[in-house]
Amino acid sequence: MIIGAGPHAGAVLDVVRSRGVFEVAGVTEKAGSSHSARPFHGLPLLGDDAFLESARAAGVTHALLGLGWRHMAARRALAVRARAAGLLFPAAAHPSAVACGGATLGPGAVVMAAAVVGPYAVVGEHAVINTAATVDHDVRVGANTFLCPGVHVGGGAAIGADVFIGIGAVVADNLKIGDGAVIGAGAVVLCDVAAGAFVAGVPARERGPRPAAGGQA
Numbered sequence: 001m002i003i004g005a006g007p008h009a010g011a012v013l014d015v016v017r018s019r020g021v022f023e024v025a026g027v028t029e030k031a032g033s034s035h036s037a038r039p040f041h042g043l044p045l046l047g048d049d050a051f052l053e054s055a056r057a058a059g060v061t062h063a064l065l066g067l068g069w070r071h072m073a074a075r076r077a078l079a080v081r082a083r084a085a086g087l088l089f090p091a092a093a094h095p096s097a098v099a100c101g102g103a104t105l106g107p108g109a110v111v112m113a114a115a116v117v118g119p120y121a122v123v124g125e126h127a128v129i130n131t132a133a134t135v136d137h138d139v140r141v142g143a144n145t146f147l148c149p150g151v152h153v154g155g156g157a158a159i160g161a162d163v164f165i166g167i168g169a170v171v172a173d174n175l176k177i178g179d180g181a182v183i184g185a186g187a188v189v190l191c192d193v194a195a196g197a198f199v200a201g202v203p204a205r206e207r208g209p210r211p212a213a214g215g216q217a
């Protein structure tokens, strides 16, 4: 099952379907969400978050997070809840993605079409490596971190947990990006980024407070 029924959940579903290993039972969505009101790519809505506690009894064994990057706190909370309910989180990689030798994907990590995870890179649990993004050798990507389409991360960089890196951004090799940082679309990051900072531009510089949670993303 996929937890969440927004746009990101659709992208996660595509990875799972392309892989063909699991049959997807359906999706859950928080009570009252606008996403609950529409069909979800042919899948049933299994219920709201409370379904997690009855999923095993209903024959569901595995789950992936489908909530987007603006819902980091909910992602973490729902992952804990799902695990407590006995659900397992597989790593999921699109058949066209490449995981090089020695690369590891944590539980619940999702690697989308044409992405490349370099040699000995470590992708943390529930992290998302989106379409055609690349992380080079020895990069560490923290839990729940999102790399948007076309992001490139140079070798040896250490990306913290709950980080968002916008579409097309570049992070130079061996940098440290702190937990919860946000990197704007198209940024070229040439220096370390502090935890919780929001940087954007070429070269990237601080742009004020971290963008707020919520919304569709």
Ligand SMILES: CC(C)(COP(=O)(O)OP(=O)(O)OC[C@H]1O[C@@H](n2cnc3c(N)ncnc32)[C@H](O)[C@@H]1OP(=O)(O)O)[C@@H](O)C(=O)NCCC(=O)NCCS
Residues within 6 Å of the ligand: 130, 148, 149, 165, 166, 167, 182, 183, 184, 185, 186, 187, 200, 201, 207, 208, 210, 211, 212
């Ligand atoms: C990070 C992001 C979400 C911030 O959005 P936001 O909170 O609405 O930020 P704002 O638009 O208020 O921008 C704040 C300031 O940073 C600047 N800024 C924001 N993003 C920027 C970017 N990518 N490059 C350069 N400057 C940027 C704005 O111009 C603004 O500057 P100002 O205060 O001088 O006017 C957005 O910039 C972004 O990069 N989105 C990418 C989304 C994406 O990759 N989607 C793909 C999903 S698969």
